[in-house]
Amino acid sequence: MAETILQVEDLSVSFEKNGQRDMLVQNVSFQIEKNQCLGIVGESGSGKSITCKAILGLLRPPFHVTGKVSFLGRDLLLAEDTTLRKVRGSEIAMILQHPMTAFDPLEPIGKQMTESITLHKGISEKEALILSAASLEKLNIHQPMEVIQKYPHQVSGGMLQRVMIAIALVMEPAVIIADEPTTAVDAVNVATVVELFESLKKMRKTALVFVSHDLNVVARLSDQLVVMNEGSIVERGQVEEVLHHPQHPKAQQLVETRQALVNQFYRYVKRR
Numbered sequence: 467m468a469e470t471i472l473q474v475e476d477l478s479v480s481f482e483k484n485g486q487r488d489m490l491v492q493n494v495s496f497q498i499e500k501n502q503c504l505g506i507v508g509e510s511g512s513g514k515s516i517t518c519k520a521i522l523g524l525l526r527p528p529f530h531v532t533g534k535v536s537f538l539g540r541d542l543l544l545a546e547d548t549t550l551r552k553v554r555g556s557e558i559a560m561i562l563q564h565p566m567t568a569f570d571p572l573e574p575i576g577k578q579m580t581e582s583i584t585l586h587k588g589i590s591e592k593e594a595l596i597l598s599a600a601s602l603e604k605l606n607i608h609q610p611m612e613v614i615q616k617y618p619h620q621v622s623g624g625m626l627q628r629v630m631i632a633i634a635l636v637m638e639p640a641v642i643i644a645d646e647p648t649t650a651v652d653a654v655n656v657a658t659v660v661e662l663f664e665s666l667k668k669m670r671k672t673a674l675v676f677v678s679h680d681l682n683v684v685a686r687l688s689d690q691l692v693v694m695n696e697g698s699i700v701e702r703g704q705v706e707e708v709l710h711h712p713q714h715p716k717a718q719q720l721v722e723t724r725q726a727l728v729n730q731f732y733r734y735v736k737r738r
């Protein structure tokens with residue numbers, strides 16, 4: 467039987483402002499097994515990022531989170547901060563949409579990479595540096611030692627997203643939560659990133675939560691797909707089923723928009 471690694475039950479998030487409570491995410495439930503990828507799609511503002519942040523315990527008041535997030539039998543919503551930090555670094559990796567916010571602007575990139583790796587893997591800084599450089603090379607970063615010496619503001623957003631993915635590759639976590647991990651990455655490197663995620667899934671049995679606006683990438687990586695709208699899941703199922711036979715109007719709209727873009731692309735290619 468497949469082993470459930472992450473189970474989210476009735477996750478709701480509200481935000482309090484001027485005595486008024488806004489519901490941002492409502493009763494979201496899903497589960498992921500080892501070696502499986504759950505894709506999350508939905509229009510901008512539908513609650514995808516807030517859901518990821520809530521799972522990772524990254525929301526503080528005035529956000530209010532309820533529900534249950536079980537990771538290998540532990541409820542992450544009830545976990546102490548120190549436990550959460552440990553889990554986040556080594557067992558659940560996160561790749562965030564805005565990479566700049568994930569790095570300390572005052573420390574070189576390499577130091578930040580080796581710090582998390584030595585802490586969670588219990589290896590020396592030198593070993594961590596070698597692993598970091600090898601991991602960066604897998605992501606087509608050909609002069610890794612140069613990048614390692616730079617500060618976050620000295621490289622592009624796409625490069626920082628690849629650095630976050632490189633850290634995840636070294637850590638080999640049980641789960642990766644990737645919130646639009648390729649938004650700033652150029653097209654050639656998107657293919658590399660997708661291949662690396664695919665091989666992590668296959669070789670390491672990593673479970674993935676993959677949020678993206680790119681339905682082609684989602685179709686390639688995901689097994690199950692959920693569609694979010696206004697904070698709720700409005701459709702779920704096998705990825706092919708949802709993409710080929712969407713039932714909810716919002717899911718249909720997403721798929722139609724993608725089809726229109728693909729058709730436009732082929733018309734453009736034919737004209738050339």
Ligand SMILES: Nc1ncnc2c1ncn2[C@@H]1O[C@H](COP(=O)(O)OP(=O)(O)OP(=O)(O)O)[C@@H](O)[C@H]1O
Binds near residue numbers: 490511513
């Ligand atoms: N820091 C915040 N404070 C208050 N409200 C927020 C905050 N971040 C997000 N929200 C609100 O929460 C809701 C869900 O936002 P979220 O960022 O999860 O959407 P999303 O689906 O990830 O969108 P996108 O695809 O543009 O990243 C939106 O109504 C948004 O305005």
